[in-house]
Amino acid sequence: MSxxxxxxxxxxxxxxxxxxxxxxxxxxxSGVNFGFRRTIPHIIGIATGFAFLVACVGMGLGxxxxxxxxxxxxxxxxxxxxxxxxxxxxxxxxxxxxxKGKSRPMTYFEAVLFxxxxxxxxxxxxxxxxxxxxxxxxxxxxxIILLTAAFANMPVASSWAIFGTALKNFLSDPKKLRxxxxxxxxxxxxxxxxxxx
Numbered sequence: 001m002s003x004x005x006x007x008x009x010x011x012x013x014x015x016x017x018x019x020x021x022x023x024x025x026x027x028x029x030s031g032v033n034f035g036f037r038r039t040i041p042h043i044i045g046i047a048t049g050f051a052f053l054v055a056c057v058g059m060g061l062g063x064x065x066x067x068x069x070x071x072x073x074x075x076x077x078x079x080x081x082x083x084x085x086x087x088x089x090x091x092x093x094x095x096x097x098x099x100k101g102k103s104r105p106m107t108y109f110e111a112v113l114f115x116x117x118x119x120x121x122x123x124x125x126x127x128x129x130x131x132x133x134x135x136x137x138x139x140x141x142x143x144i145i146l147l148t149a150a151f152a153n154m155p156v157a158s159s160w161a162i163f164g165t166a167l168k169n170f171l172s173d174p175k176k177l178r179x180x181x182x183x184x185x186x187x188x189x190x191x192x193x194x195x196x197x
C-alpha cells in the first residue's frame with residue numbers, strides 16, 4: 001500500500017466514522033444515559049467488531065455477497081429491524097434511578113455483534129476492502145487497514161460518548177432526558193434511510 005493510498009484511507013475512515021450513523025447515535029445516547037466509563041466496553045466493541053467485519057469481508061465474504069446480493073439485502077433489512085428495536089429501547093430509557101438498575105449500556109459482545117447488523121458498517125467495510133487494499137500485497141495491506149480501522153475507531157467513538165457525557169448534567173431533568181432519548185431514537189431510525197434505499 002502506497003503512502004498516498006494510506007492517507008486517502010485515513011481520510012475516508014475519518015469521514016465515514018465521524019459522520020452521524022447508528023454507532024455514533026447509540027454512543028452519544030449511552031454517554032448521556034450511563035456516562036463515559038460505563039460506555040467504554042461499547043466503544044471497544046465497536047472498534048474490534050468493525051475490524052473483524054472488515055477482515056471477513058476482505059477474506060472473501062465481500063465476494064460472496066457480490067455473488068449472492070440477496071444475502072446482503074437480507075443482512076441490511078435484518079439489521080434495520082434490529083436497529084428499530086434499539087431505537088425503541090433508547091426512546092423508552094430514562095433516568096437510572098427510575099429504572100432501578102434495569103437499564104444498562106450495550107456490552108462489549110453486543111457492540112461487536114451489532115456491527116454485523118449495522119448497514120453503515122457493512123457499506124464501509126465493503127468499500128474499504130475493495131478500494132484500499134493492494135493487489136500486489138493484499139494480505140499485508142488488509143492487515144494495515146484492519147489495525148488502522150480498529151485504532152481510528154477508538155478516538156472517534158470516544159468523542160461521541162464524551163460529548164454525550166458532557167450533556168448528562170444538562171439532561172438530568174427527566175423531561176429533557178425523555179425529549180433527548182426520543183430525538184436520538186428518531187435520529188437512529190433516520191440514519192437507516194440512506195443505507196436502505
